[in-house]
Amino acid sequence: MEQHIKSLEQEIEELKTKKHPFTIDQIIDCEKKMLMYTTLKADMFNIIDATLQRFPLNYVDGWTPGAISRRDQLLMTLMKLKLNSPILDLAERFCTSKATIHNIVTTHIFALHEVFFEGMIDNKMPSLLKCKSSMPASFGDFSCCRLVIDATEVTQDVPGQDMNAQSHTYSSYKNRHTVKSVTGVAPNGAVVYVSKLYPGSTSDVAIVDHSNMLAQLSPGDMILADKGFTIHSLLPSGVHLNIPPFLKDKGQYTPAEVQMCRKIARSRIHIERVNERIKNFEILSHIPQQFRHISTKIFQVCSMLVNFQDPMIAEIAENFAQNQQ
Structure with missing residues (x-):
């Protein structure tokens, strides 16, 4: 008996000192932890x-890591995107190698x-009819709107010793080296278009032209x-x-132009909020060299994941909640 007790x-004591890998089961029932590590609630994580x-x-x-479950591999990837955790940190958390x-x-x-992204967003912009079926009240003056677009920039390191590449990536608007994308949302706030990344000096017009995004639009659509x-x-x-009017040589806007600026700004705010959510993925603040x-x-991928978060617009969120009941 004494030998058994000693054993x-x-x-x-060995179990106390043994490290246990981080797993999705440790956080799946805590919404705050899920949002902190993955930006997703448990039901959306399970769907993905x-x-x-x-x-x-x-x-x-070329080799399959069999010791870690597919669910925990997804968690690991989302943690890298959301927190930009160093590779060594993730290796320690999941008890594996870099x-x-x-x-x-x-x-x-x-x-x-x-x-x-390729299966759900790329080249699959919702039709105007679908946009109208979920159009919020704030778009009452733009009932033919199919797409709201904006450019967003993320920082990158100075690209080596290539002076030509450095000049292309330097953004005079941000005063640093960046890469830029044009993103587009439907009136209901869903991300429906994301261009590839271009050097920060590329103009918004040039990105729209080169990305060929306008080819998806049809007569009667509004941007x-x-x-x-x-x-x-x-x-x-x-x-x-539909863009805000230019002041040009006029001393001030007319009352009608002021009203138009306000209406456009009220509808465009959603694309700015979407871009803010995209930039909440810390990996975009400094994409690692590897x-x-x-x-x-x-x-x-970060842009696509925004669509799995809670709806951007309160009116859309309320309708979604009612449909879930």
Whole structure:
């Protein structure tokens, strides 16, 4: 009996010193922790996980990490995107190697991009009829609006010793080196378009032209944008652009122009709030060197994940809650 007790005491001491890997089961029942680590509530995490589980993963480094479940691999990837946790930190949390973390995170970024961005957002802009079916009251003056667009910039390191590349990425607007994307939301606040990343010096008009985003629009559609999008000459036939009026040489706006500016600003605020949510993913504040080659995929995946968060507009959120009941 004494030997058995001694053996059990020794086992207890070993268990006390043994590290236990971080898992989704430790946080799935706590909404605050889920939002902090992943930006998602448990039901949305489960939907993404169940969808990814339907497809086999081809790991980028050529070997399958079998010791970590697919659910925890997804958690690991979302933590990298949301918190930009260092690879070593994730390796310590999940009790594995840095090589395994890199293999898992890179693979899941590719998988999330292929399944949810390419499969749900890319080249699949909702029709005007669908937009009207969920159009909030704030768009009462723009009932033909199909898309609200804006440009957003994220910081990047100075690109090496290449002076030409440095000049292209330097943004005179931000006074630092950046990369830029044009994002678009439907009137209900859902992200429906995200361009690839361009050097920070690229104009908004040039991005719209090169990305060919206007090809998805149809006669009768309207775009809301700010003054930087002087894209009238690029618009397909029958597509309208609504931007705030320019002051030019006038001393002040007319009352009608002031009212128009207010209406456009009230409707455009949603795209600015969406871009703010995108930038809440800390990885976009400094994309690590080992992930720089997939920076566009990372940005587009972060943009896609915004659609799995709570609805941006209170009116849409209330309708969603009623449909869930």
